[in-house]
Amino acid sequence: MITIRNFEDSDHHSLCELDAPLFSGMGGPILFRHIQEIFGNLFFVAECNGKIIGYILGGIHLEDKTRGKLIRIWVGNGYQRKDCGTKLTEALFGKMRELGVKSVHLTVAEDNIPALSFYKKIGFIQTDARENYFYPDIPRLMLEKML
Numbered sequence: 468m469i470t471i472r473n474f475e476d477s478d479h480h481s482l483c484e485l486d487a488p489l490f491s492g493m494g495g496p497i498l499f500r501h502i503q504e505i506f507g508n509l510f511f512v513a514e515c516n517g518k519i520i521g522y523i524l525g526g527i528h529l530e531d532k533t534r535g536k537l538i539r540i541w542v543g544n545g546y547q548r549k550d551c552g553t554k555l556t557e558a559l560f561g562k563m564r565e566l567g568v569k570s571v572h573l574t575v576a577e578d579n580i581p582a583l584s585f586y587k588k589i590g591f592i593q594t595d596a597r598e599n600y601f602y603p604d605i606p607r608l609m610l611e612k613m614l
Contacts (some may be wrong), residue, residue, distance in 0.1 A: 469551050471558045474503060474510035474522070481519050481566045482512070486541070488589075502526070502538065508595060509535075511558045513542070513551050523555040535568040535614075547581070556589055564614050571614060574600055574607035586610050 482499055502510050502524045509525035514551075521542040528534045537559065542551045563571060572589065575582050591610040600607035 468515065469520070469546070469549070469554060470514050471511050471554050472514065474499075474507065474512050476503070478512055478519060479503075482522060485522075485543070487517065495516040498524070509559060509562055511555055513546070513555055515546065518575070521551045521555055523559050525563065525571075527558045527563070527566065532567060533569040535563045535571040537571055537573040552585055553589065560614055569614055570611055572609060574609055577606060577608050583608070586612075 479499055486499075499510075506524075506526045509527070511523050512519050513521035516557065521540070521595045523540045523594075524538040526536045526538055528536065537556070540552060540555060542555070560571065572594070573586065574597075575586065577596070589612070591612045593608055594608035596606065598604075598606045
């Protein structure tokens, strides 16, 4: 059974170990601490039998509190396509709605077909594409969902 709960400080080490091979150079330990400090109520983990099997990080734009961002989501092998990602996004979007967020956006690599498929399934639509979003020569698709 998959359960979703808020991130706790004791989760930090486990998440860093899970994240290291996945998002090299894209945040990891530093990102987790910043999200915990700034948007701790928008940071959730998924567990199965006491083991962390996924997480989601969200944020709210400081200049427009009605606009949220899905910063990162990860679901471990063996738990994908088993509603773990859906449950994580539902927890995040539910909290965002409570906080007055009306829309959520994200970026994704254009060749990340599984992620694109998932995002479209849960109601995101592509709004833009940018050639150098993160670093030189790293393009991203921009997607948005109304809450």
